[in-house]
């Protein structure tokens with residue numbers, strides 16, 4: 001596995017801008033649809049590793065977003081769906 005992704009040099013990669021967790025390239029909530037496709041492709045042969053990776057990001061993003069705005073932090077169930085649950089979908 002590698003962290004090198006085949007992005008054109010001029011294009012921002014679809015990676016998370018922390019601590020807001022929006023996409024650097026398209027501005028949507030991360031993981032955006034493109035990021036999900038790339039992750040699915042990158043982890044095509046190792047769904048367990050993808051789930052573990054996503055669980056780590058779920059933890060980091062929840063911590064960041066609660067620190068940024070404790071009163072308006074996202075619902076934990078929504079965060080789980082956004083970061084973890086989608087990874088198990090075929």
Ligand SMILES: [Zn+2]
Nearest residue numbers: 014023026032
């Ligand atoms: Zn994106």
